[in-house]
Amino acid sequence: MRAAVLLIIGLVLSAALFPPQWYPPRLRFEIAQIVGTPAYDESAGSNMTAAEPEMMAPTEEACPEDLLGWRDAQTIDGVEIAAAPTCVADNPYAIAAFVRGTNNVSTDTLLRAGLAPDAVVKGADLDGDGDPDEIHIRLEVAELNGGSPDEQEPTAQFALAPGITPGLWVFAPKSFGMATENFESNVAMDLLRLPSPSMRIEQGDVVKVTLENTHYMPHTIHFHGVDHTYLTADGQGNDGTMTSENPLMPGEARTYELNPRSTGTAFYHCHVQSQAHILMGLQGMFVVEENRPSNTLQTLNIGAGQVRVTSQSSRESYTQEYDLHYTDLDSGLSGIIQRSNDPVEIERWIHGGYNLIESESDYYTLNGRSFPYTFRESLVVTGPDELIRLRVLNAGSEGLSLHPHGHKATATHLDGVLQSEGAQVTRDVFWLAPGQRADLTLNTTNDGLHSYGSGVWMLHDHGGRGITNNGIAPGGNMNAIVYREFLQPDGWPISQGEDMNMFFNPEFYRRADDMAGASASGAETEFTAWFMLRVMGFGLALGLALASLVKLMFPVVRSADES
Amino acid sequence: MKAERSHSRLSLRALPSLVLLMLCCGQGFAQVGSSTIEVIPIADRVPLAREVHSQHEHAADHNMQFDDRGMVMNSNSDVLPQDCESISEDIEFTVRAGTDYALNAAGRTFGFDVHDYRVPPCSRVTIHFYNDDQVRHQWMLHGLPRYLYPQGMFHLEANGGQHVMGSFIVPSDDATYLVHCDITQHMEKGMKAQLVVGAGSGDLWSVPGVSADFNRPTEKVPRGTWLLMTAMGMLAGAMLITMKR
Numbered sequence: 001m002r003a004a005v006l007l008i009i010g011l012v013l014s015a016a017l018f019p020p021q022w023y024p025p026r027l028r029f030e031i032a033q034i035v036g037t038p039a040y041d042e043s044a045g046s047n048m049t050a051a052e053p054e055m056m057a058p059t060e061e062a063c064p065e066d067l068l069g070w071r072d073a074q075t076i077d078g079v080e081i082a083a084a085p086t087c088v089a090d091n092p093y094a095i096a097a098f099v100r101g102t103n104n105v106s107t108d109t110l111l112r113a114g115l116a117p118d119a120v121v122k123g124a125d126l127d128g129d130g131d132p133d134e135i136h137i138r139l140e141v142a143e144l145n146g147g148s149p150d151e152q153e154p155t156a157q158f159a160l161a162p163g164i165t166p167g168l169w170v171f172a173p174k175s176f177g178m179a180t181e182n183f184e185s186n187v188a189m190d191l192l193r194l195p196s197p198s199m200r201i202e203q204g205d206v207v208k209v210t211l212e213n214t215h216y217m218p219h220t221i222h223f224h225g226v227d228h229t230y231l232t233a234d235g236q237g238n239d240g241t242m243t244s245e246n247p248l249m250p251g252e253a254r255t256y257e258l259n260p261r262s263t264g265t266a267f268y269h270c271h272v273q274s275q276a277h278i279l280m281g282l283q284g285m286f287v288v289e290e291n292r293p294s295n296t297l298q299t300l301n302i303g304a305g306q307v308r309v310t311s312q313s314s315r316e317s318y319t320q321e322y323d324l325h326y327t328d329l330d331s332g333l334s335g336i337i338q339r340s341n342d343p344v345e346i347e348r349w350i351h352g353g354y355n356l357i358e359s360e361s362d363y364y365t366l367n368g369r370s371f372p373y374t375f376r377e378s379l380v381v382t383g384p385d386e387l388i389r390l391r392v393l394n395a396g397s398e399g400l401s402l403h404p405h406g407h408k409a410t411a412t413h414l415d416g417v418l419q420s421e422g423a424q425v426t427r428d429v430f431w432l433a434p435g436q437r438a439d440l441t442l443n444t445t446n447d448g449l450h451s452y453g454s455g456v457w458m459l460h461d462h463g464g465r466g467i468t469n470n471g472i473a474p475g476g477n478m479n480a481i482v483y484r485e486f487l488q489p490d491g492w493p494i495s496q497g498e499d500m501n502m503f504f505n506p507e508f509y510r511r512a513d514d515m516a517g518a519s520a521s522g523a524e525t526e527f528t529a530w531f532m533l534r535v536m537g538f539g540l541a542l543g544l545a546l547a548s549l550v551k552l553m554f555p556v557v558r559s560a561d562e563s
Numbered sequence: 564m565k566a567e568r569s570h571s572r573l574s575l576r577a578l579p580s581l582v583l584l585m586l587c588c589g590q591g592f593a594q595v596g597s598s599t600i601e602v603i604p605i606a607d608r609v610p611l612a613r614e615v616h617s618q619h620e621h622a623a624d625h626n627m628q629f630d631d632r633g634m635v636m637n638s639n640s641d642v643l644p645q646d647c648e649s650i651s652e653d654i655e656f657t658v659r660a661g662t663d664y665a666l667n668a669a670g671r672t673f674g675f676d677v678h679d680y681r682v683p684p685c686s687r688v689t690i691h692f693y694n695d696d697q698v699r700h701q702w703m704l705h706g707l708p709r710y711l712y713p714q715g716m717f718h719l720e721a722n723g724g725q726h727v728m729g730s731f732i733v734p735s736d737d738a739t740y741l742v743h744c745d746i747t748q749h750m751e752k753g754m755k756a757q758l759v760v761g762a763g764s765g766d767l768w769s770v771p772g773v774s775a776d777f778n779r780p781t782e783k784v785p786r787g788t789w790l791l792m793t794a795m796g797m798l799a800g801a802m803l804i805t806m807k808r
């Protein structure tokens with residue numbers, strides 16, 4: 001009998017303590033009929049004026065100060081380096097070392113560059129025209145935002161945009177010492193970044209590219225669209241693909257040989273499990289320049305973007321040159337290396353767990369960054385009456401419809417091949433399929449066709465996805481063509497629209513489904529002490545009722561009790 | 564940085580979930596629980612520096628040799644730490660590095676042939692570092708006195724197939740120092756070791772052959788846990804109800 005009483009008590013208590021959030025609408029309506037509607041509750045809806053400031057206060061400076069003077073025009077080891085107009089500029093010591101060769105600069109320059117002495121070795125002038133033609137480049141593979149057996153935070157961090165750190169693999173020039181800015185920092189040093197560096201060589205150069213596989217996965221290099229033999233002189237695979245060679249295992253090195261007869265904008269990428277490795281970041285631009293006398297090239301352009309030491313042939317026709325490397329990334333793929341520290345498990349997931357067919361890209365980058373960071377380092381800064389060469393590569397998995405506002409550009413080369421004059425199309429949207437390249441001439445003569453005059457003109461992918469960070473705009477590969485009168489001395493554009501500081505806050509790019517209580521309709525009640533007591537009471541009462549029910553239903557147990 | 568700085572924070576963070584585990588699951592979870600509680604003493608020898616140098620600035624203040632074989636940074640075989648009156652002993656280690664030495668570390672790709680170095684206080688330690696791979700590797704030690712070693716660091720870096728050597732003199736107190744290769748993911752994938760001076764100050768986490776990883780896949784609750792929990796709860800309820808007064 002006691003059990004029946006307990007069952008009733010349990011049921012009544014359960015009903016009384018049932019969390020009101022779970023009442024069915026009908027019951028709430030009935031209760032309101034009896035006791036009246038609940039009072040107005042200010043915390044039940046989103047108060048826009050109260051919610052906004054937190055999201056809009058920048059957590060970092062839009063345009064960090066250039067403390068080391070990297071933006072300035074300067075001469076290092078005899079190399080004249082043009083000024084960088086943007087907020088964040090490449091390390092000029094690394095540029096000098098890439099022009100002279102890491103074997104021909106002072107130790108001080110190498111130390112400031114962070115480069116190994118054999119990163120870019122320049123040898124003999126084979127054709128006697130005043131520039132070295134034997135070039136030996138050494139690349140390593142770095143992992144950015146990778147996992148750790150101990151840390152919760154990613155290691156060797158590289159943010160695409162505020163708070164966005166997907167796992168990445170990149171080719172990087174051979175360096176030395178620490179991979180981070182310093183021992184106390186988790187941020188990768190500046191040679192280790194997305195995209196893999198642009199490479200520039202001269203037509204006819206005798207080039208060796210040694211891949212030193214410092215990574216825990218096998219990789220290769222495939223030179224896409226660059227004249228190269230299928231096998232090297234000594235019969236080794238030279239195409240980087242599964243038909244030419246075995247993948248290069250961790251800790252191994254392999255040298256690829258190039259002696260290109262034709263010029264043009266091409267690219268290079270890893271060809272191991274290419275559906276995954278290319279989109280992890282193992283992709284870079286590769287440019288073969290026309291042979292000219294005294295044409296000492298900037299062999300690597302870290303992070304692509306403005307070429308601060310341009311080639312002789314570029315100088316003949318253009319005032320400036322920019323490498324614009326577009327790609328897209330999928331967090332479903334790049335998250336794998338952050339989830340496990342076991343290479344075998346990582347490989348299992350990349351091979352059989354990840355399905356590119358069912359996935360979609362989340363992040364769209366230009367030169368390794370997404371807006372707002374693109375505005376720090378990728379702006380195309382110009383005056384009137386300039387002719388600018390834009391080398392565009394779409395190395396992503398989706399098409400790119402590149403649209404310059406206020407200008408119509410002309411495509412002189414497609415996939416590195418000069419188009420006949422009649423075929424050089426002038427337009428304002430250029431479609432680049434995955435893997436395609438286009439060399440665009442941007443003419444800033446204010447003639448109502450090529451340019452509509454001065455301003456801060458957007459330059460972006462016209463496909464909507466491309467200007468978002470995981471679906472939140474403005475983001476992605478958003479960039480701008482900025483006329484100098486619209487540029488502040490610190491390199492940030494003078495715009496008349498929204499305050500762009502608010503984009504420098506990870507909160508802005510956090511998706512609503514990650515945000516508890518983001519919308520009024522789904523608002524979550526605060527977990528107060530009173531509510532906790534109520535839930536605990538409810539659980540106990542329900543347990544009591546269930547136990548009583550068990551006792552009532554099983555007489556064997558009851559007889560044991562009564563004996 | 565990296566592994567060492569966050570140890571105390573991490574173990575504190577694990578506490579609430581531990582308590583919860585023990586409360587809810589009792590002895591049924593002893594096995595899972597114990598792998599979480601097993602607290603490895605934290606070697607907190609790595610000082611947190613206040614000053615932040617750029618990589619480029621600080622590289623220039625180090626005492627270093629740089630050649631085809633690799634580099635040696637802050638090697639010191641004669642200046643004593645302030646707390647040592649003389650060199651207590653000369654210790655030499657021959658260290659081999661590369662993918663071959665990952666064999667002693669499950670789930671790892673890179674390694675040293677020795678991951679645990681033991682030396683007496685005030686000893687002079689000479690490292691002969693051989694790299695058996697075709698890519699760069701490092702033997703980098705952190706936490707030495709900054710008045711002798713810029714950034715508290717002693718660093719050997721050998722190109723593929725090369726050999727470099729260097730020495731340092733350890734201070735007198737018992738301490739455990741972090742040794743690693745700082746090329747991205749090399750420490751995470753096995754190139755992590757510890758140098759224990761005297762009795763040391765405990766083991767570091769995730770040193771191959773010495774200590775466990777902090778983030779272990781085994782910490783996932785095994786299949787059937789919820790079923791077991793529910794069954795135990797019901798059993799307890801039934802026992803409570805059938806208990807005699």
Ligand SMILES: [Cu+2]
Pocket residue numbers: 218219220270271272277282
């Ligand atoms: Cu690869």
Ligand SMILES: [Cu+2]
Pocket residue numbers: 673699700701744745746749754
């Ligand atoms: Cu290493």
